[in-house]
Amino acid sequence: MRLSDAEWKVMNALWACEPATARAVLESLEDSDWAYTTVKTMLARLVEKGILTEEKSGNKSVYASCMSRQVARRSAVRSLLDKAFDGTFGSLLHHLVDDERLSAKEKSALRKALATRKRSSS
Amino acid sequence: MRLSDAEWKVMNALWACEPATARAVLESLEDSDWAYTTVKTMLARLVEKGILTEEKSGNKSVYASCMSRQVARRSAVRSLLDKAFDGTFGSLLHHLVDDERLSAKEKSALRKALATRKRSSS
DNA sequence: ACTATTCTTCTACGTTCGTAGTAGAAGTTC
DNA sequence: GAACTTCTACTACGAACGTAGAAGAATAGT
Missing domain, CATH: 1.10.10.10 (Winged helix-like DNA-binding domain superfamily/Winged helix DNA-binding domain)
Structure with a gap:
């Protein structure tokens, strides 16, 4: 929805x-x-x-x-992917890293989050 | 626009x-x-x-x-942030890493991109 | 009980979106 | 140059959006 x-x-x-x-x-x-x-x-x-x-x-x-924020967010992201990023996360992630001006802090937070997640879930 | x-x-x-x-x-x-x-x-x-x-x-x-894809994408991301992620990248990135099911491949690509960028830009 | 406040439901109205038909102008083919 | 194809310009029309007023029902204060 x-x-x-x-x-x-x-x-x-x-x-x-x-x-x-x-x-x-x-x-x-x-x-x-x-x-x-x-x-x-x-x-x-x-x-x-x-x-x-x-x-x-x-x-x-x-x-x-009835709909959690998380679910709503997922579906908003999905819809952004579909219309603007060839439907793939890769494309979005690439854009985020390359074309958006993430601050060093944001980047390092992202790196850290990734590292953590790597171990915990998969 | x-x-x-x-x-x-x-x-x-x-x-x-x-x-x-x-x-x-x-x-x-x-x-x-x-x-x-x-x-x-x-x-x-x-x-x-x-x-x-x-x-x-x-x-x-x-x-x-007159508008490059990159610019359009930026503005779409911006607008997603504003309506669904408290207007901050942090919130989106957190969601991506924690709440979206990125495949191992996507994660590693993201990690790599981040690492590269870390050196090259900014 | 009467009045003021607050709620709810219904209705409305201009705008943007998605989708396309019609009519007429221009170009193409024989 | 008559017929066919292709373009453009204009118009349409229902659905969804953003925004809110009007009227009536319920509650509360005195």
Whole structure:
């Protein structure tokens, strides 16, 4: 399932405070000045897409995600690969290392992560 | 400037054979069965967005990109970071190493690339 | 119980996307 | 130069997106 930019915005907010009411999500979106009903609309659409569950408690709805951030991220990466990197990780990794300006710190963190992972999983 | 999925498709085709006519782009899109006019519409939109130039030669238009693949890729990565990875490379890299199932081969390629780059640039 | 606040549901409206048809101009073939 | 092919320009149209107002239902304060 595919998330639009605005949907990512609300999902990011929700993941940070779920389960949450629409109002809580709105407040957790400090940097944006969406109307309450806008948030509500997004939430409803996400429920409809099966990405969130909505549970009524009294007259309020409480929302919770059915999709973890990790899964959503994977699918976003997948979709980037498909459209922009010939569908392969290799291509993306190559780009990251060669064409993006990673700081020395980022590079060394990456190297370290790789080294660790090499041993632990495979 | 932002490319949609379909726009990426035509850009990928175009980068592979530019400068090219609409027909050439269509043919370079073997795996898709778009109508000629669909390609034409996409090209026109890309020209309007300033991503392509269109040059008439006789009654045909020849298209060429103003935006390199690398730049487009950077901006796609940037936009992924912003919506899904807190805007930081660190977060993406961490995800790649920890949460995506990179094959051993990919990992070692990545390690190698990093090692090389370590010496050559920066 | 009455009013103010808050929620929810429904509806709306402009924009971008994906996809393509139609019509007319230009070039090609015999 | 008449018929056929190919191009271009214009228009269309439904789906998804971004954004939000209006109206009505529930709750809360006094």
